[in-house]
Amino acid sequence: MSLATQRRVLPGFGLSLGFTLFYVSVIVLIPLGALFAKSAEMSWSDFWAIINSRQVMAAYRLTLGASFIAAFINVFLGLLIAWVLVRYAFPMKRFVDALIDLPFALPTAVAGIALTTLYSERGWIGRWLTARGYATKERWEQSLTIQSFTYPWPDWQGFGESWWPIGVAWYKKIALAPLGVVIALMFVGLPFVVRTLQPVLQDLSREVEEASASLGATRRQTFSRVILPQLYPALLAGFALAFARGLGEYGSVIFISGNLPATQIAPQLIIEKLEEYDYAGATAVASVLLVISFILLLIINLIQRQSVARAG
Amino acid sequence: MQTLARNSSSDSRRSITAARWALILAAMGVVIIMLVLPLVVIFAGALSEGWVAYRSAIVDPETWEAIKLTLLTAGIAVPLNTLFGIAAAWLVTKFEFPGRSLIVTVIDLPFSISPVVAGLMLVLIFGAQGWLGSWLEAHDLRVIFALPGIVLATVFITFPFVARELIPLMQSQGTDEEQAARLLGARGWQTFWRVTLPNIKWGLLYGVILCNARAVGEFGAVYVVSGNVSGQITLPLRVERVYYASAVSIVPALAVASLMALVAVITLFVKAVVEWKFKRELRESGVAESGANVG
Numbered sequence: 001m002s003l004a005t006q007r008r009v010l011p012g013f014g015l016s017l018g019f020t021l022f023y024v025s026v027i028v029l030i031p032l033g034a035l036f037a038k039s040a041e042m043s044w045s046d047f048w049a050i051i052n053s054r055q056v057m058a059a060y061r062l063t064l065g066a067s068f069i070a071a072f073i074n075v076f077l078g079l080l081i082a083w084v085l086v087r088y089a090f091p092m093k094r095f096v097d098a099l100i101d102l103p104f105a106l107p108t109a110v111a112g113i114a115l116t117t118l119y120s121e122r123g124w125i126g127r128w129l130t131a132r133g134y135a136t137k138e139r140w141e142q143s144l145t146i147q148s149f150t151y152p153w154p155d156w157q158g159f160g161e162s163w164w165p166i167g168v169a170w171y172k173k174i175a176l177a178p179l180g181v182v183i184a185l186m187f188v189g190l191p192f193v194v195r196t197l198q199p200v201l202q203d204l205s206r207e208v209e210e211a212s213a214s215l216g217a218t219r220r221q222t223f224s225r226v227i228l229p230q231l232y233p234a235l236l237a238g239f240a241l242a243f244a245r246g247l248g249e250y251g252s253v254i255f256i257s258g259n260l261p262a263t264q265i266a267p268q269l270i271i272e273k274l275e276e277y278d279y280a281g282a283t284a285v286a287s288v289l290l291v292i293s294f295i296l297l298l299i300i301n302l303i304q305r306q307s308v309a310r311a312g
Numbered sequence: 313m314q315t316l317a318r319n320s321s322s323d324s325r326r327s328i329t330a331a332r333w334a335l336i337l338a339a340m341g342v343v344i345i346m347l348v349l350p351l352v353v354i355f356a357g358a359l360s361e362g363w364v365a366y367r368s369a370i371v372d373p374e375t376w377e378a379i380k381l382t383l384l385t386a387g388i389a390v391p392l393n394t395l396f397g398i399a400a401a402w403l404v405t406k407f408e409f410p411g412r413s414l415i416v417t418v419i420d421l422p423f424s425i426s427p428v429v430a431g432l433m434l435v436l437i438f439g440a441q442g443w444l445g446s447w448l449e450a451h452d453l454r455v456i457f458a459l460p461g462i463v464l465a466t467v468f469i470t471f472p473f474v475a476r477e478l479i480p481l482m483q484s485q486g487t488d489e490e491q492a493a494r495l496l497g498a499r500g501w502q503t504f505w506r507v508t509l510p511n512i513k514w515g516l517l518y519g520v521i522l523c524n525a526r527a528v529g530e531f532g533a534v535y536v537v538s539g540n541v542s543g544q545i546t547l548p549l550r551v552e553r554v555y556y557a558s559a560v561s562i563v564p565a566l567a568v569a570s571l572m573a574l575v576a577v578i579t580l581f582v583k584a585v586v587e588w589k590f591k592r593e594l595r596e597s598g599v600a601e602s603g604a605n606v607g
Contacts, residue, residue: 011500016403031433084339098584105576107529114350248426251531267428
């Protein structure tokens with residue numbers, strides 16, 4: 001059917017186009033434009049001066065590093081859960097399947113204080129950790145507030161010195177502070193991986209697996225050579241979605257990480273700058289975060305388009 | 313020959329079952345530690361000092377104000393985004409036009425923008441130093457630190473949910489039924505109410521549920537625009553305030569949080585029911601595969 005006839009047959013093109021464009025502009029595009037206009041007001045050197053400070057770089061490192069680690073762990077945990085949910089029958093399966101969406105449904109602030117309660121020194125998991133000599137929230141906060149505590153990256157001058165976002169020395173010093181952030185981001189990111197994998201696992205053809213087995217492959221070989229390669233796009237998309245979500249996450253992280261200079265994530269820094277009426281600073285920090293998110297969105301779209309193209 | 317091992321050797325079958333159960337147990341362990349415990353600890357903690365303490369933590373005028381504001385905000389944001397979702401889905405699935413895929417991409421944008429950054433954008437427009445700041449002040453209007461800001465922030469964050477659910481669903485259904493209705497003489501709105509809406513009702517409901525859950529629970533964006541003005545905070549902000557206000561006990565914060573956790577549990581339940589109904593209807597109508605997007 002040609003374009004013209006279709007338009008004539010179905011009504012509402014003008015109305016829905018007008019309403020959609022108006023709504024999208026008012027709600028998304030104009031605010032987005034405001035942010036970029038504000039950052040365009042700044043000179044490049046001013047912009048760079050804000051970004052290249054120790055505090056901002058530390059926040060980016062923690063945000064990127066913790067999001068990356070959390071998303072990476074979630075890929076494995078998510079694969080395990082999705083696999084079990086798709087392939088096996090077991091009691092309470094429907095209940096578990098519904099529960100996977102809890103991080104979508106539970107307000108992030110509620111998740112944040114729930115996790116903090118769990119992992120604090122007297123919490124159910126925290127108590128267990130403390131008894132085994134691991135540091136918990138209180139301990140790491142103490143270690144951060146001692147006078148002698150040095151900043152994680154005392155000589156921070158740029159990206160040159162280390163590529164890994166979480167310094168090893170820091171990691172040893174306050175074992176669980178970045179881990180608190182990772183725990184929170186694992187919670188919010190898990191459903192992204194599971195929900196991306198589930199439909200793909202469902203659609204895998206069993207014949208190929210049976211063929212692989214009948215050709216003499218062991219179960220492990222079948223999994224790693226036949227099943228896993230088919231899952232790579234979905235695993236990567238799930239990872240990218242969880243990673244992108246982690247970058248912007250605020251509510252679930254702030255309670256467990258505390259608002260200390262060394263455990264500040266990038267969104268926390270934006271709020272701090274806003275509270276000091278430093279709009280330029282907040283905008284600069286936000287626009288870098290936004291650009292990173294957009295690049296991730298682009299990657300996710302490419303992966304999905306590619307896998308759709310392959311499937312079709 | 314391993315080929316027939318799966319079927320013939322009972323030894324191997326037993327090892328498959330054992331591996332299976334090991335995987336199931338491992339997955340359950342992850343689910344319990346990562347999802348069940350955080351949920352249970354909210355209710356257990358909230359009730360740990362007894363029912364009276366729980367009640368007194370909840371029955372509080374400020375908490376009540378926060379509940380009202382939250383309901384009001386969601387009551388405005390969810391219908392707006394539902395309307396938009398239907399219009400946008402109709403637009404991009406029933407018509408072919410240049411710029412169509414651009415619109416689809418823009419609809420997804422809020423998912424990749426940090427809620428805090430979203431709040432900042434609104435401050436840059438409506439705040440005292442913002443684009444419209446002086447104009448708003450001259451006309452004695454408040455957006456930031458007031459209800460309009462909170463609603464705008466919530467609308468921004470929950471903007472894609474309904475559209476995202478409907479687009480793949482309506483795409484898979486195509487335009488045949490609507491075209492038939494039109495050819496048989498149905499008017500535009502008749503076509504929508506009698507043909508399209510019944511077809512998309514479960515997907516629509518599903519999107520509305522997700523949109524509502526997020527609207528009720530949004531924290532970061534609302535935190536930025538509400539600026540902690542008393543009486544203008546939503547329930548998630550109230551949770552945060554109670555949490556920091558009582559250094560001695562976490563019970564009051566968990567008690568307020570338990571209200572929202574209850575909403576989350578109900579959301580999950582309704583969502584599961586809707587999914588189940590949707591799948592059953594698909595099976596009955598024989599439209600296999602096409603609606604796999606939901607769930």
